[in-house]
Amino acid sequence: MPGMSSIVVSGYYGSKNAGDEAMLAAMLEVFTDLDPKIKFTVISTNPVDTAKRHGVKSINWLNIFAILKALKNADLLISGGGSLLQNVTSGRSLYYYMGILFLSVLVRTPIMLYAQGIGPVFGWLPRKLMCWFGNHAKLITVRDKESLTELEQMHISKPLIKVTADPVLAIHSVDKNIGRHILSENKVPHTKPIVGICAREWRGLLHYKKVLADISDRITETFGVQIVFIPMQFPEDVRVAEKIAAYMKSTPILLNDEYTTSELLSITGNLDMLISIRLHALIFAGVMGVPMIGMSYDPKVDRFLNSIGEKAAGNLEQTTADDIFTQFATKWNNKDKVKEVNGQRLAELRRAASSNAEMALDLIRNDRISKH
Template sequence: MSNVVISGYYGSRNAGDEAMLAAMVEVLSDLDPNINITVISADPADTKLRHKVHSIGWLDIGNIIGALFKADLLISGGGSLLQNVTSRRSLYYYLMIIILAELLHTPVMLYAQGIGPIQGTFARWVMRIVGNGIKLITVRDKGSLGELAQMKIRRPVIECTSDPVHAIHPVDKNIGRGILTENNAYGAKALVGISVREWQGLTHYKAVIARAADQIAQEFDARIVFLPMQYPEDVQTAEMVASMTSCNAVVLQKDYTTKELLSIVGNMDMLIGVRLHALIFAAVMGVPMIGVSYDPKIDRFLESVGESPVGDLENVKYDELVNRVRLKWNDKAGFSKKNEKLFSDLRRLAMRNAELACELIDRKKKKDKEQES
C-alpha cells in the first residue's frame, strides 16, 4: 500500500479547494486503488466525511510528523498555496510542512500549483531555498513557470500541467436540478449563474454586476442564481449584490459539496464568475462562461480555454459585460463546443499530475526496498 500526505487549504469550506482535493483523490485512486491518503485539514472531521480519507489537524504537528515519516510522498497543493498576497503567514506554514517532509527524507511534489505572487526579498529567498530542494514541481499555468524562473528555482523537474479540477468527472445534472427546485430557482426560465467574492473592500464591481443581472433577467427572460463558492463568506457577498437588483435573484444559502455545485452549474445556461473554480466548474460541465478577474490565475485559466476576462474588479464596465453576454447568448452551443475542445487538453494535463505523483511513489518504494536488501 502506498501512503500519501496531502497538504493544502482544505477543511475551510472553500468549494474550489474542496474540488481540487476531490479531483486529486479521485484520480490518484483510479491509478492506484490501494493508495492510502492522509489530508492535513483545518477541519479533519469534515474532510473525512466529504472525501472518505484519513485526516489530521493543520496544527497537530505531532501527527503531521508521524504521517510524513510513514509517507511515500508529500503532495503540496493544488491551488495557490505559495503566495503571500492573501496571507503572509500561510506561505511560511506550507513551506514549513515541506521542510518537515524533507527533514524526514520524504519526497515532496508541488502538485499543479499556481505560484505567486510572492512579495518581499526575504520571502522570495526562503521560497528559492526550499523550492530547490523539492523533487518535482507541476504548475497549472505558464505564468507560474515564469514566477519559478524569476526566483531561480531550477533544480527540481518542473512541468506545466493544469489545475487538478480539470480531471474531475462531470456529474449528473439531476442533483443540481433538485437543489434549484428546492430554492424555487428551476422552471421555464433560462438560468444564469453568478459567483462573486469579497476582494480588498472593492464595491464598484458589485454595482456593475447587479445592474447587469437586471438587464440579463429582463432581456433574456432569465432567472439569476448566485452560487456560493466559499461558505459562508460568498453567501453574504451574494446577498449584498442581490439586494441591489430588482429581478428577484436567488441566493443559494447552503454549504454544498463539490458534486452538488458541479451539478448546479451544469443546469446553467451561462455563468458569470469572479471565483476561479466557478469558471472551471462551468468548463467541466460544458457551460458558457464569462470571467471577471481579480487575480492573474483568472486571466491564465481563461486564456487556456480561448477566453479573456471582461474586465477586473476595479474597472469592469456594465456595457462591456452585457455585450459579452449578448455575444455568447446568441451562440451558446458554439462557445461551449470551442471551450470543450480546448478543455480536453487541460483534462489530459490534469491527469498527468497524478501519473507523475505515482511515478515518484514507485521510485521511493523501490529505493526503500533496495536499502533494506
C-alpha cells in the same frame, strides 16, 4: 506497484471552500482510478469534516507531531493544488506551507509541488526561501505557464518542472438531476434560461457589486433569464449575494445552503451561462460544458481563462456592466459554438490535469527502485 503507497497531502483543506474541497476530491478520484490501494493522510483545518467528506485519514494542521509522524511514514508529500505558495492574499499562509515543506525535508520524505499556481511572491526573504524549498522538491507541476515563469524568476530549476493543469479539471462530470432538484426546491423556474452568478467579497470593494447588480438587471430584461446566486464558500458568498441583490431592480434567487462538490457541479450543469469571480466556479462550468464569463480579482483567474483562449471581462476595480454585457451577448448568441470550442480545449486540459497523479506515482515508484 508493489506495496501500498502512502501520501500526505498539504493544502487549504477543511475550511469549507468549495473550490479547494473540489480540488481534493478531484485529486483523490484520479489517484484512486490509477491505484485504489493508495493510503492518504490529509492535513486539514477541520480533520473531522475532511475525513467525513472525503473518506480519508486527516490530521490537524497545527499538530506538528502528528504531521511529522505522518510524513516520516509517507512515500511522498504532495503540496497542493491551489495557490498555496504566494503572499498576495496572506503573508502568513506562505510561511505555513513552507513550514510543512521544511518538516518533509527534515524527515527526508520526497516533495512534489502538485499542479500549483505559483506566486506572486513579494519580498526578498520570501523569494529566497521559495528558491530553497523549490529546489528541494523532487518534482514540480504547475497549472499554467505564468507559474513556470515565476519559478524561473526565483531561480528554481533543480527538480523536473512540468506545466499541467488545475487538478479540478480532472474531476468526473456529474448527473444534472441533483442540481435540477436543488434549483426546483429553491423555486427556480425551469421555464426560463438560468444564469448563475458566483460572487465573493474582495477588499470591501463596492464597485463590482453595483456592476453585477446592473448587469443582472440588464440581461434579465434583455434575454428573459432568471439570475441565481450560487455560494462557493458558505455563508460568506451568501452575504455578498445579498449585498448585490439589494442594488437590483429585478428579483434574483439566492441559494442559501452549503453544497458538496457534486451538488455544485450538478447545479452548474443546469445553467445556460455562468458569470463568476471565483476560479473554481469557472472550472466547474468548464467540466460541465457551460459557457462562462470570468471577472478577475487575482492572476489565477486570468491564467485559467487564458488557458482556454478566453479573457476576463475586466478586473473588480475597473470592470463595467458594458464590458460584461458585450461578452455575454456575444456568447449568448453563439452558445453552441462556445461550448464546442471550450469542450475541445478543456479535454486537453483534463488530460494534463490527470497527468499530475501519474507523475506522482512514477516518482514514488522510481524512489523505491533507487533505494533498492
